[in-house]
Amino acid sequence: MSPLEVCRWLESTSGSIALHESIWVYPIVESVHVLTLSVFLGLTVMVDLRLLGASLSSTPVSQVTRRLLPWMLAGFAVMVVSGALLFYAAPVRTYFNIFFRMKMTFLVMAGFNVVVFHFTTSRTMPQWDLDLRPPIRARLAAGVSLALWAAIAVCGRMIAYNWFDRAPAGLAR
Amino acid sequence: MSVLSLFTWFEHSWIGEGIRESRWLFPAIESVHLLGLAVIGGSVLTVNLSLLGLGLGRRSAAQLWHDTRPWFAGSLAMMLGSGFLLFMSEAVKLYYHRAFWVKMSALLLSLVFTATVQRPTALADPDRVTLLRSRAVGLVSLLLWFLVGAAGRWIGFS
Numbered sequence: 001m002s003p004l005e006v007c008r009w010l011e012s013t014s015g016s017i018a019l020h021e022s023i024w025v026y027p028i029v030e031s032v033h034v035l036t037l038s039v040f041l042g043l044t045v046m047v048d049l050r051l052l053g054a055s056l057s058s059t060p061v062s063q064v065t066r067r068l069l070p071w072m073l074a075g076f077a078v079m080v081v082s083g084a085l086l087f088y089a090a091p092v093r094t095y096f097n098i099f100f101r102m103k104m105t106f107l108v109m110a111g112f113n114v115v116v117f118h119f120t121t122s123r124t125m126p127q128w129d130l131d132l133r134p135p136i137r138a139r140l141a142a143g144v145s146l147a148l149w150a151a152i153a154v155c156g157r158m159i160a161y162n163w164f165d166r167a168p169a170g171l172a173r
Numbered sequence: 174m175s176v177l178s179l180f181t182w183f184e185h186s187w188i189g190e191g192i193r194e195s196r197w198l199f200p201a202i203e204s205v206h207l208l209g210l211a212v213i214g215g216s217v218l219t220v221n222l223s224l225l226g227l228g229l230g231r232r233s234a235a236q237l238w239h240d241t242r243p244w245f246a247g248s249l250a251m252m253l254g255s256g257f258l259l260f261m262s263e264a265v266k267l268y269y270h271r272a273f274w275v276k277m278s279a280l281l282l283s284l285v286f287t288a289t290v291q292r293p294t295a296l297a298d299p300d301r302v303t304l305l306r307s308r309a310v311g312l313v314s315l316l317l318w319f320l321v322g323a324a325g326r327w328i329g330f331s
Contacts, residue, residue, distance in 0.1 A: 027330050031323065031326045031327070034210075034322075034326055035319070035322050035323065035326065038211060038213070038214020038217075038218070038322060039214060039218060041215070042210075042212065042213075042215030042217075043215055043219070044211075044215075045211055045212055045215045046215040046216070046219050049244065055240050055243075055244055056219075056237070056240045057240065058240070059229060059233065059237075063229065067228050067230070068219075068222075068229070071227075071228065149211075150208055153208060154204040154207070157200065157204050157207050158200060158204075163196075
């Protein structure tokens with residue numbers, strides 16, 4: 001079964017149709033997705049700014065990451081669930097949407113960046129935990145993270161515009 | 174000059190016309206607005222979590238207030254600037270839209286609350302602020318900002 005066939009099948013399910021045609025549920029899910037951005041991405045920005053030495057400099061890096069992580073993870077979980085529901089409301093249209101594909105690509109890259117940071121740079125964190133300006137590798141990871149997440153958010157916003165759609169426009173808001 | 178005629182003037186100004194006629198300007202400005210939302214959300218949440226006794230904790234509220242101020246002020250300017258451009262492109266529609274007025278009222282309340290209640294609470298000696306007061310301030314601030322965001326999102330559904 002190709003990805004497109006999966007999307008076609010998803011689109012034919014009653015849940016997808018109900019979500020697509022709902023008057024209230026779709027806008028509410030979309031609002032949850034956008035507003036939770038200020039929680040998940042907002043805290044990610046704060047952690048990245050700490051790694052860049054641009055904010056929260058008097059708080060140890062380990063404390064910033066450890067104390068804010070549960071809130072970031074909760075926010076990310078809400079983003080993934082609400083995002084999956086938005087995809088489920090219009091799978092075929094979204095599958096063909098160029099901004100959706102770019103967003104997913106950047107997401108994978110952001111995930112890769114986190115994994116690399118976690119298994120390499122953050123290992124040495126005890127040595128630079130109190131530094132006002134962490135080492136270049138940490139700052140680089142933070143800069144890449146900020147750039148990727150900004151691109152992810154912008155691509156997400158652009159999915160609603162059907163400029164380059166090949167499939168007939170479904171939900172465009 | 175009535176408010177409606179002022180809004181009409183904004184909408185027919187060259188900036189309002191220009192944004193309406195462009196295919197990509199409105200989405201581009203929206204994107205700036207969205208990125209501003211992330212930064213302002215992060216700075217507001219960091220301080221309020223600590224006032225609630227969560228996140229980085231009650232005792233670091235004053236330090237967090239200072240650390241986040243440039244980012245709060247910068248992102249607020251980004252939001253106000255991009256928001257005003259979006260407003261100019263559809264001012265007359267917004268005049269008749271309840272969500273717009275709810276958002277503007279909530280924004281005004283949030284800013285007044287931040288300056289007059291949240292600031293002194295965050296900067297006060299933690300031993301002299303009761304946990305109840307600290308938590309109430311954090312909660313009210315979060316609710317007010319949530320109202321700004323929710324009403325803002327609702328403007329788009331019309």
